[in-house]
Amino acid sequence: MFLSGIYVIKILMTTKNKLLEILNKNKEVFVSGQEIAEQLNISRTAVWKAIKTLKDDGYKIESVRNNGYKLSSANNILSDIEIKNNLLSKYKNFDIKIFKVTDSTNKQAKKLIAENLFDNGTTLIADEQTDGKGRFGRSFFSPKSTGIYLSTIIKMPLKLQDISLVTIISALAVCRAVKKLTKAKPQIKWINDIYINGKKVCGILTEAVSSFETKTADAVVAGIGVNLKTNFFPEELREKAGCVSNENISRNVFAAEILNNLFSLAENIYDKQIIEEYKNLSLVLNKEIKFLSDDTVITAKAADINDKGNLIVKLSDGKTAVLESGEISIRRLKD
Ligand code: BTN
Numbered sequence: 001m002f003l004s005g006i007y008v009i010k011i012l013m014t015t016k017n018k019l020l021e022i023l024n025k026n027k028e029v030f031v032s033g034q035e036i037a038e039q040l041n042i043s044r045t046a047v048w049k050a051i052k053t054l055k056d057d058g059y060k061i062e063s064v065r066n067n068g069y070k071l072s073s074a075n076n077i078l079s080d081i082e083i084k085n086n087l088l089s090k091y092k093n094f095d096i097k098i099f100k101v102t103d104s105t106n107k108q109a110k111k112l113i114a115e116n117l118f119d120n121g122t123t124l125i126a127d128e129q130t131d132g133k134g135r136f137g138r139s140f141f142s143p144k145s146t147g148i149y150l151s152t153i154i155k156m157p158l159k160l161q162d163i164s165l166v167t168i169i170s171a172l173a174v175c176r177a178v179k180k181l182t183k184a185k186p187q188i189k190w191i192n193d194i195y196i197n198g199k200k201v202c203g204i205l206t207e208a209v210s211s212f213e214t215k216t217a218d219a220v221v222a223g224i225g226v227n228l229k230t231n232f233f234p235e236e237l238r239e240k241a242g243c244v245s246n247e248n249i250s251r252n253v254f255a256a257e258i259l260n261n262l263f264s265l266a267e268n269i270y271d272k273q274i275i276e277e278y279k280n281l282s283l284v285l286n287k288e289i290k291f292l293s294d295d296t297v298i299t300a301k302a303a304d305i306n307d308k309g310n311l312i313v314k315l316s317d318g319k320t321a322v323l324e325s326g327e328i329s330i331r332r333l334k335d
Contacts, residue, residue, distance in 0.1 A: 015040060015050045017081045023054075023061070023071040024082070032068035076145055078127050079252055086256030091263050094121035101144070103131040105151035106205055106223035113153060113209045113219045120155035121263060125255060132225060135192065135205055141237055146230040148255050151223045154266050158217045160210055164309035164324065165269050167192050167206040168278050170222045173261035174202050175281050177254055182245045187283040190302070190311050190323075194226075195283055199242025202226045222262065228254060272307065279305050289313065291323060 018040055022031060036047045051069055055061055057079070060072035080096045087094070095118075102108055105124040112118040126149045129142035142149050154166055174194055175186040184196045194202035203225050208217035227243040228251055265274060279285060284302040291298055291313075300313035303320065311323040 015042060015046065016053050017085070019047070019050045020054060020059075020071075020079070020081055021085055023069065024085070027071055030062075030064060030067040030070045035068065076251065078125055078255070082250070082252035083125070083256045083259070086253050086260075088260050088264075091121065091260065094123065094259075094263070095119060096123045096125065099124065099126040101128045101130060102126045104129055104133045104223075105149055106133050106207055106221050107131070109151040109153055109221045109223070110207065110209060113221070118153045118155070118219065121152065123150060123152045123259060125150040129225075133205055133223070134203055134225075140203055140205070140225045141230075141233060141241070142225060143230060143232070146243075147228055148224070148226040148251055148258070150255060150258070151221050152259065152262060154220045154222060155218070156220075156266065156269075158208075158220060158269075160208065160215055160217060161324075162269075162308060163206060163208045163217055163220055164191060165274075166220045166222050166266075167204050168309040169265035169269060169274060170204045170206065170224055170262060171202075172265060172274065172277055172281070173258045174204075174224060174226060176261045177257035178244055180257055181249055181254055182247065184245060186281065188278065188281045189283045190305065191309060196242060196244060200227075200240055201242050201244050224258065226254070226258075275305060275307060275309070278309070284311070 019036060022036055022039060033044050033047050037044050040047070051061060051063065058077050060075050062070045062072055078098050080098050083096055084092050099105070099108070105126050108124050109118070109122070112122060126142070128144035129140070129149050132140035132142035132149060134140040158166070168191070171188045171192060171194060175188065178184055178186040178194070178196070186201070187195050189195055192204040192206070193200050205223040207221045207223065209219050209221070210217045227241060228249060229246065230243045231246070233241045268274070282305065285305070287302055289300060289302050291300070298315065300315050300321065302311055303314045304312040306312055306322070313321050313323060315321055
């Protein structure tokens with residue numbers, strides 16, 4: 001009895017998944033119940049039930065007698081099914097969990113790590129965060145339905161000094177998604193911010209859970225916050241923050257694109273090409289920058305980025321200094 005219950009749920013999930021795929025392929029066009037039934041090899045009643053499940057999940061589906069069903073273009077729902085439909089096949093079995101609302105996906109991801117309830121690629125995505133975390137204890141504005149707030153757990157043996165590389169690949173993954181899905185030209189402000197037309201559109205918070213004995217990270221949480229279509233910001237952010245695009249981009253497609261790139265970059269995290277690509281997108285290289293060192297403001301020129309993702313700066317006395325992202329005594333002023 002119990003087993004057959006599980007079986008029924010599995011069938012229903014597969015049907016829902018496939019139905020969503022059919023409706024997505026035929027956006028703005030009605031597909032008849034009969035056609036769906038034939039394609040999925042199920043009864044008309046089963047089609048109707050699956051449509052109802054999608055509607056219960058919040059999908060807007062028009063149904064017109066003698067015409068069939070049509071997915072409304074107004075849909076803006078984060079869906080694990082749609083994200084998985086857009087993932088490369090080798091990543092489709094990674095665990096993706098969607099929250100309508102949560103405090104912070106990074107916080108929830110660290111909880112999963114503490115309880116050992118995760119795998120490489122486990123990803124948490126929220127429609128809204130009530131306590132989104134930024135770097136240096138700042139908060140990250142995470143209003144509902146307009147952004148992508150995701151935390152992916154990367155499980156690989158990484159030396160603690162190499163953790164910045166996870167921030168680097170996360171930034172590249174977002175830039176690649178922006179370039180593929182929009183006309184915008186993203187740039188990276190070392191080490192974790194992405195800018196478009198002078199406005200910050202994405203921030204990244206990488207947090208490692210490490211083993212004291214081995215001095216390696218057991219798991220690293222790559223927390224990525226993208227203002228995809230967020231247009232309204234609180235007063236204090238208005239001058240600095242912006243959004244990726246005003247076009248109607250699906251958050252599911254965008255999230256999947258980030259994940260496809262993030263996972264594949266993680267497979268070759270020590271590849272030298274990664275730093276080259278990162279440098280080509282840099283907003284700071286060859287520019288004057290300021291940073292805090294022991295409470296003193298230092299002005300320097302951003303000269304290079306090394307293999308570990310550290311920023312090499314040229315100081316006014318001609319000496320060079322290496323800025324590490326995780327270094328708490330050295331902090332950039334403008335963030
Ligand atoms: C920053 O700009 O300082 C980093 C912001 C990182 C925000 C993301 S949103 C998803 C994940 N969950 C969080 O609480 N923070 C990160």
